[in-house]
Amino acid sequence: MNRATPEGPTPSGVPPAQSGDALLLPKARTGIRGLDEVTDGGLPRGRPTLIAGAAGTGKTLLGLEFLVRGALEFGEPGVLIAFEETAADLVANVASLGFDLGRMQADGQLVIDSVRIDAAEIVEAGSYDLEGLFLRLGLAVEQVGAKRVVLDTIEVLFSALPNEAIVRGELTRLFRWLKDRGLTTIVTGEPGREQLTRHGTEEYVSDCVILLNHRVTEEISTRRLRILKYRGSTHGTNEYPFLINDRGIVVLPVTSLALDPGAPTERISTGVSRLDHMLGGGVYRGTTVLVSGTSGAGKTTLAAQMAAAACARGEHALFVSFEESPAKLVRNMASVGIDLQRWVDAGLLTVWATPPTAYGLESHLASLATLIEEQVPRVVVLDAVTGLLHVGVSAQVTMAVIREIAALKARGITAVLTTLIGAGGGAATGLVVSSLVDTWLLVRNVETNGEYNRLLFVRKSRGSAHSNQVREFVLTNRGVELLDVYVGPEGVLTGKARIAREAADRATARDRAQAVSRSRRKLREHAAQVEAQVTQLRGQLADETAKVEQMKAELAREDAALAGDRVEMAQHGWADSAPAPTAPTEGEG
């Protein structure tokens, strides 16, 4: 195994010792977003890597970014030997990406040596070698203590110099020279007719070969990257879309393997309290919610409500609309009582709308990744991911969405995806991601009695006890509300039928209530009657008592009178002398 040798021109920063993990291939991170992930850590350290691709596929830029990031982010200065472009052109070409090559050269982080070979000037007269090139390279490497080298495009040597045998021999020597010095090298090459590169550069590079291409499929242009070979390392084998944006190259997925959000137990509200209840208290933070439904079923509204709920908690939310402009979305949501403008004004909500046909798929996803990186939202809504089918073929979009879900999960961002499904309820779009989502809400339009009503099911909710009930989903001017559907002997009733049924039930109930109150009234009346009778009888009783008293008084009076008469009669008859003044015995009469 060839490694950096201490006797190389740059004694500092020798690759990590292999004592511990003897089998672990040391790697040099490129710093290019996404590339370190698909290469499982970067390019083979101290060895050459071939980047093969046709003109305009981004080889030179990839090489340059490798050097720039190496110097700026990993403290590894670099050397670019440019065979095709002048240093001035290169500096100008990448200035728009924020790479200040002029300054990096001044700061001793980078050397650009552009080798101009004009075949018309050169005549061969005898054997030669490329010691001049070696000396230049050695000088440049020494100048900045370079750890990284890019040779772009070394195959120019074949066309510019006569005697291919000499060039081949010298290339073999060059790659050995680079390895001996532990220089992590990128060589670029253009594809040949029957081999990877026009002049078979791959023969010299046995460790890592990366292919770039730029294809137009169904009128959509996509740059792609594939790792053809990476000796001694695991790596992604797919073709990965990549793009060149204002910050350089982005290879998708841009997930960072280092991020592990764990399994949060925090639940967050969907903004619809009854839905939260159906889900056992909301959705887990950092999970993915899929809202699928037929056209006009209310997917966007439900998603908007979730975004608004996040903002209401003071969290940043990103609403990506592939269907509506931000202004229209805000207006439409306002009509159902969801005030998005308020959150936009508060700086908590970003509505990013892009017509799906404006860019290619990979460009969309990369812009999205950039946006997520910049905004760091806690909730992201993608409405509707099926919109991406306009820019990519189904399999690609499915892959892209799967990667997006993984990327969002890795960052602990709660994702809300909406998808359009056919009237039959199946995945009519061919976009099958439901197995990857944690919560799946299905919103369906049901036609009964000449009206369309919306029904919401919780099809799936990982890690939660969730309701098996169907709810009627109503858009009110206060947002989404869920109503109990009428489940009775006639089946599930919704809308007008439910209302009618409920009215009938109410009528029955009213009748019964009336009957009760009638009886109650009767009872009350009867009680009153009884009360009246009691009063009357009490009156009679009182009267009779009074009468008795009166009779007793009269009787007493009569007795007294009778006694008086008797005395008077005795006095009158002189029958008795001095009659005793005894009162007549009361009650005797």
Add this chain to the structure above:
Amino acid sequence: MSAPRPNEPPGPAGQAVDPADRTDTPGTAPSGGVIELRLYVAGQTAACVRAVDNLNRLCEEHLAGQYRVELIDLTENPAQARGDEIIAVPTLVRKFPPPLRRIIGDLSNTDRVLAELRLRSDDRTSP
């Protein structure tokens, strides 16, 4: 074949090399002055040593008194390789008369070297 170049004062410079046009008359001096040559070598490698020997012999035999040679050892001054656009070693550069020519190799192919060095001179003397 050759077209006058107004920005080159000494007169129209020759273009393509066709060995058939070559005159074998040695010592034909270019009207504009001596031929200025620079030989880039890298240390004492076999090819470099041969190149120096070959050039010395060739010039003395064919271009006596009409040339000036500067010998540059790039191992002593590698920066010069960058400045003068040298990658192959040895390289013989004809700096004057224009246009610039680079002859790479150990100069063992005498005919070709002479053709490169003199044909332009001949063109210049017979416009």
